[in-house]
Amino acid sequence: MAATLYPIPVSVLTGFLGAGKTTLLNRLLRDPALSDTAVIINEFGDVAIDHLLVEKASDGIIELSDGCLCCTVRGELVDTLADLVDRLQTGKIERLKRIVIETTGLADPAPVLQSIMGHPALVQAFRLDGVITAVDAVNGGATLDAHVEAVKQAAVADRIVLTKADLATDAAGLSALRARLRQINPSAPMLDAGRDATGAALLECGLYDPATKTADVRSWLGEEATHAEHRHHHGDDHDHHDHRHDDRVKSFTLVHEGPVPYSAIEMFLDLLRSTHGEKLLRMKGIIEIAEDPSRPLVVHGVQKILHPPARLPAWPDQLRGTRLVLITLDMPEDYIRRLFAAVTNQPSVDTPDRAAVVENPLAIAGMRS
Numbered sequence: 001m002a003a004t005l006y007p008i009p010v011s012v013l014t015g016f017l018g019a020g021k022t023t024l025l026n027r028l029l030r031d032p033a034l035s036d037t038a039v040i041i042n043e044f045g046d047v048a049i050d051h052l053l054v055e056k057a058s059d060g061i062i063e064l065s066d067g068c069l070c071c072t073v074r075g076e077l078v079d080t081l082a083d084l085v086d087r088l089q090t091g092k093i094e095r096l097k098r099i100v101i102e103t104t105g106l107a108d109p110a111p112v113l114q115s116i117m118g119h120p121a122l123v124q125a126f127r128l129d130g131v132i133t134a135v136d137a138v139n140g141g142a143t144l145d146a147h148v149e150a151v152k153q154a155a156v157a158d159r160i161v162l163t164k165a166d167l168a169t170d171a172a173g174l175s176a177l178r179a180r181l182r183q184i185n186p187s188a189p190m191l192d193a194g195r196d197a198t199g200a201a202l203l204e205c206g207l208y209d210p211a212t213k214t215a216d217v218r219s220w221l222g223e224e225a226t227h228a229e230h231r232h233h234h235g236d237d238h239d240h241h242d243h244r245h246d247d248r249v250k251s252f253t254l255v256h257e258g259p260v261p262y263s264a265i266e267m268f269l270d271l272l273r274s275t276h277g278e279k280l281l282r283m284k285g286i287i288e289i290a291e292d293p294s295r296p297l298v299v300h301g302v303q304k305i306l307h308p309p310a311r312l313p314a315w316p317d318q319l320r321g322t323r324l325v326l327i328t329l330d331m332p333e334d335y336i337r338r339l340f341a342a343v344t345n346q347p348s349v350d351t352p353d354r355a356a357v358v359e360n361p362l363a364i365a366g367m368r369s
């Protein structure tokens with residue numbers, strides 16, 4: 001009997017109401033990549049359609065939880081996950097390879113991610129593998145126009161799945177939607193629900209693959225795509241006027257060549273979270289620490305919650321230095337860049353140095369905005 005490997009990967013499946021999450025999940029559950037998976041479905045309202053569909057689709061699935069995830073169920077999701085660990089440890093469940101949480105369509109995904117990453121006991125047992133966001137190929141554009149939650153769902157995704165492409169008769173509209181999603185989230189691979197959204201393509205989005213013991217930093221950070229996006233943002237060829245929420249979301253990379261003292265990174269992350277934590281939708285990064293430069297420090301977080309920083313045993317490729325990818329909503333990029341420059345002592349005309357920031361963090365313009 002294969003033992004359960006901790007921490008157990010958790011995939012969060014999100015997407016707006018009716019986007020096709022359950023349909024996708026039902027298809028995925030027939031994929032061998034999802035054997036020994038527990039599915040947690042968050043139902044909104046009292047008709048348990050999702051639950052029936054899922055039970056039909058696969059045996060041995062544990063189905064729990066109801067109510068709205070973004071408010072009252074936050075506590076319950078934690079209880080549900082804790083209960084799973086308990087059942088594993090007491091042998092009531094033989095093994096558990098992964099968990100998929102389907103959020104309600106209205107939920108902001110951040111609280112779900114926070115409840116996993118922010119809970120001191122759960123964080124030992126689970127790791128966030130990735131966020132999969134389903135976007136309706138027909139109604140996706142209108143949903144992004146109307147609901148900032150939908151924009152956030154797309155922005156924090158590690159994988160975007162376009163659903164109902166078979167119903168999309170407007171080819172130009174579909175390619176505009178793709179371009180728009182690419183703009184909101186430059187790094188997540190975009191897959192077609194009916195064609196290439198397989199278990200293998202959607203799962204194992206994390207940095208470190210325990211099976212192969214390798215880490216693919218570049219694709220985890222989505223770095224090249226982020227750089228490309230950054231240039232595009234500053235180009236003058238783009239017309240945003242009818243996408244009112246899209247411009248609020250930004251994805252950018254902070255880079256520092258050479259090692260950084262642990263205390264500087266700690267201070268940067270503390271200041272960032274305490275001043276603008278709720279605007280930080282997602283952060284991922286790899287850091288060359290001055291005290292131990294051969295073992296990169298890996299950080300990732302959702303809003304104010306940081307996953308406990310972990311060390312990789314070695315640098316997986318030629319990449320060195322510090323790369324932090326931030327996905328933000330309404331956050332002053334300039335402030336973040338200045339703060340980062342200050343703590344890493346990168347000279348700049350009007351930015352105080354690290355000593356000055358330690359003395360008075362308010363010295364950075366934008367600190368209180």
Ligand SMILES: Nc1nc2c(ncn2[C@@H]2O[C@H](COP(=O)(O)OP(=O)(O)OP(=O)(O)O)[C@@H](O)[C@H]2O)c(=O)[nH]1
Nearest residue numbers: 016017018019020021022023105163164165167193
């Ligand atoms: N033609 C077509 N229909 C789809 C596809 N995906 C989903 N649907 C249909 O769209 C409707 C909504 O799909 P669901 O999977 O229930 O969507 P959901 O995101 O789980 O919905 P909520 O749980 O209500 O937020 C259903 O009638 C599905 O049959 C698709 O790829 N093609």
